[in-house]
Amino acid sequence: MAKDDLGLARVRVRAAWLFLAPTLAVLAAVAGWPLLRTVWFSFTDAELIELENYRFIGFANYLEYYEGEWLGLLADPQWWRAVWRTVWFAAVSVSIEAVLGMVVALALNARFPLRGLVRAAILIPWAIPTIVSARMWAWMLNDQFGVINHALLAIGAIDAPVAWMADPDLAMWAVVIVDVWKTTPFVALLILAALQMLPADCYEAARVDGIHPIRVFFRVTLPLIRPALVVALVFRALDALRVFDLIYVLTANASGTQSMSVYARQQLVDFQDVGYGSAASTLLFLVIALLTLSVVLLGRLRLEGESAR
């Protein structure tokens, strides 16, 4: 009997691998191989015009001591500014999206006429391709012809057109606003799904017990949807850390608004330096992996702390 069980388990494991094999093969081809090649290139001095001709140069792309000077990516202040800018962008935009997404989800969870229509309509910004919405916002934010300057002038909020993309700080906020506009629906939808799973009777019990709605939100709703909220925010944070198209369309290569991805692309394509660009890409990958890992570990610690309580 026990032997049969083992046999059955073995058959199941084999079937599982069989089903997984095609996906694994595709993943290896489209994700594993390019990733490995990028890591490999980061240790070479390859250039885009003649990719076949390269030398292995070790960690020189990352860090190198040359004629009394530290060189390489890790010594490049522009890279570190891009890193901090990206992290700042991810933190600010994801925080705003979390709060706004929660508000929108709570509103959509209430009963009102035409709710289905509004739920569908709110998804539109998320459905538009980033390139299109970025272009659209670039025009809206245009300093001479943009509708936003026009509107602000008309209501008297400003008395001269604002050059949104000229000042790096302002430009970063513009990027944040567009990102929030675009991805709040996504966060809202994930939260809404969690809200709809909540036990309705608990809320009736709270009503009978006379507990204030705000207290119910912080003591009942928030703890119960926390798992879904964390998943949504981790998703969003990973996305935001890789941000590229939005910034590239809105501000092109301006060094004041470069994110990690934009920096890597500039090295790879504009400067043709495949080795250095690959090093930037690899570091980008490591930074994201490190942040994800720490979030997951923190979450697990928190969970364990709670169950031990």
Added chain:
Amino acid sequence: MADVELRGVRKRFDGTQVIRDVDLRIGDGEFCVFVGPSGCGKSTLLRLVAGLESVSAGSVHIGGEDVTARPPRERGIAMVFQSYALYPHMTVRENIAFGLEMGRARRAEIDARVRDVAGKLELAPLLDRLPKQLSGGQRQRVAIGRAIVREPKVFLFDEPLSNLDASLRVQMRIEIARLHQSMRSTMIYVTHDQVEAMTLADRIVVLNAGRVEQAGAPVELYRHPRNIFVAGFIGSTRMNFLAVRAEGGSEGTVAVSLPGGARLDVPVAGAGARPGEALTLGIRPEHVRLAGDGAALSGPVEVVEELGDEQLAYLRASDGTLLTARIPEGVRLREGQPGRFHLPPAACHLFREDGTALPRPRTDERD
């Protein structure tokens, strides 16, 4: 003082009338049980009292005050839900204390009250557990604890025991009865269970299709059902009904002819029935006798169900009706053999064609 009064209460949900003109007064400290078939509006009526639903017409009064327009928290009620409705992420202690923290009660006082309630319901060893670590009966006790800790004027229970197994139900039923005795607060209790209704209630309200069919003490409903619906609904085994015809009779009795031709003089209070009128005769299975005086029905015994301490015998009468009798153990009845069921006249009920009962005499209260 916390009597509950409903005056002309109606409720409609998007066009369907669910509660129709309910007038009801539940006295202070009374244990009132709502029973009725599924979908008749018991939960809705309870939720109207709680204020979880608003009335479409009429008014709700608690303790003499009109609370129709007030939210649940201002009605001085506590409710125990069928699904327990415990907060899944809070411990038993937090669940019980949650409703108190609003009332600006002091930390120490809250603690004392939670411990007091936990002691009453034997929850003390479970205070630090989460709901998912409790059994059904324990969860139910937590839900009850959460209600009593607030010391409400009126308790509302919506089928609180229906998710429990039979032995636990009996135990919890006794606990609820004890609770009512010690707290003497008004309780409204919804149930499907006949035994719960009969044993717990000071008064039973039988609902059907959003109307009150009859409200009264359990024994009153058992002995003097106002109509055929209440007669069929009250009682742990359903009353037998037979189509009969009035033959005449003097003041205080109605003579009816049973299927098969036998005559029976059924005592009634007041005017009888017109000769020739079609009536329905009702008799409870526990009143059917296998021997004795009174007219009898004969026919084949189709099925005998052994219940251990008694048996249920089903007899096919000559007009095709299946009659049930509860008979003591030890009496030998064979399936497929002919049998005779005697109907003691004093235990019979008569109903007119519109379903209303002919009143029975009140002198004879022995059964």
